Amino acid sequence: MEKEDSRKELKVSAIENGTVIDHIPAENVFQVIKILNLEKYNNQVLIGSYLDSRKMGKKGIIKVSNKFFKSDEINKISLAAPSATLIVIKNFEVVEKKKVEIPDRADNIVKCFNPNCITNHEEVPTRFTVIDKKELRLRCHYCEKITARDNITFR
Amino acid sequence: MKNKSLVSINDFSREEHIRILDLASAFEKHPKQRILEDYVVATLFFEPSTRTRLSFESAATRLGARVIGFSDSSSSSTQKGESLRDTILTVSNYCDLIVMRHPREGSARFASEVTKVPVINAGDGANQHPTQTLLDLYSIRKTQGSLDKLNIAFVGDLKYGRTVHSLVIAMCNYNTTFHLVSPQELKLPSSVKMHIKDRNLAYYQYTELQEVISKVDILYMTRIQKERFSDPMEYEKVKNAYILRNSMLDGSRSNLKIMHPLPRVNEITTDVDTNPQAYYFTQALNGVFVRQALLASILGVVE
Secondary structure (H helix, E strand, O other): OHHHHHHHHOOOOOOOOEEEEEEEEHHHHHHHHHHOOHHHOOOOEEEEEEEEEOOOEEEEEEEEEOOOOOHHHHHHHHHHOOOOEEEEEEOOEEEEEEEOOOOOEEEOOEEOOOOOEHHHOOOOOOEEEEEEOOOOEEEEOOOOOEEEHHHOEEO | OOOOOEOOHHHOOHHHHHHHHHHHHHHHHOOOOOOOOOOEEEEEEOOOOHHHHHHHHHHHHHOOOEEEEEOOHHHOHHHHOOOHHHHHHHHHOOOOEEEEEEOOEOHHHHHHHHOOOOEEEEEEOOOOOHHHHHHHHHHHHHHHOOOOOOEEEEEOOOOOOHHHHHHHHHHHHHOOEEEEEOOHHHOOOHHHHHHHHHOOOOEEEEOOOHHHHOOOOEEEEOOOOHHHOOOHHHHHHHOOOOOEOHHHHOOOOOOOEEEOOOOOOOOEOHHHOOOOOEOHHHHHHHHHHHHHHHHHHHOOOOO
16 A cells, blocks of 8 residues: 555645645546636746545646745635645655645635626626535625525636 | 725715615704815616606705716717726716616616725615615604614515515514515515524514504515516416505504605505505605715815
8 A cells, every 4th residue: 555655646746834724625626726826937837636545546746946934825726626635745855744724705706606796897806705515506795695605717 | 984995885884874865864853064165976877767867866965065977878988899897997087976876787786896996886686776775764764753673574475585585684683573474475585584584583484465554563575576487377366466555554564664765656546645655755855965974074074
């Protein structure tokens, strides 16, 4: 088992310093890249998608060199990939490992799914209260409508 | 409540609602007082709503305030492409309070965050219309003597009716028993029912109007709009089932009052109008007193 794990790990090579985002739902890997704006990140980013996972069946993993995420970025990750684990690497060693937590509020991360909401028509940052972390249901501070997991899109 | 915006019915506590109703009943006794002579109220109607606008303007004018504003966006700079933010910031320089109606949901909340001038929401799309809810509460309390433990029937379009949703949620504070009468397609959404269930209050659902009439203290009628039906045949089937006729009121409780947010089309026949149980036009008049109470307390002229 040990051996198989380390072999799998090698499919996406190790980074010296930075953060590994592990256990991303396989279908959301590119979503996470997008919301973290990693397309424009001019440092090493290693991506694995649809890798075998004992826990999840299939998973995604992103390794970002020399990047240590701030809380607003972690909030974004948690909404796109609630199952994700963040692993902080220094000198090829794991120094911290934690699961992401869905925040109580989501500010300017998600689009309101209500097409008639003012936030889709004026330049205004969106604001949501997370009313159900398990099912991921967000109530818009402006139009008071619920944006649920299935219709979440990121700004 | 001085300088506090009223965007959503939940922005004010139950105690604040009661305070507004008490003030409104004082204004009903003395509706003409020049207590707002030094104030300018702006009514910004980005979509037309003649009844609501006139009610606010009447309330303000009877208290001596000056009213400025526009009655639809074609006569405002929105037409030239100005953002809501810029309109609100500009108008804030000219007035002490803004009353606004806007077709987009959340617009009033946004406006209240852009400006320091208090904002009263006179309807933001399908979302909130809190002054309607307050005038409904006022009408119910006035006709029944109290808001507690009443039987209230809501009839018609319970799915899309913003007025119904807000009033149901507000009445959950008062041990109400709810009687919900609507076609299958237009039942009260579960997001609203949730409030009834959270308070462990009783509610009953019906598809027949006649069944409910003898059981209730308030019969709150609403209009069923054809465009709400995905299948026009369904509309044809139900369109006459939710019309209240005077003859149907035999056997009703003597304290029963019939309410309607207006405009009425055909859901209450005109022979009901002369029945002392008809209350919808007085209900509209009550709107002026409630809006006087809101203007005076938000401007800080009364405590």
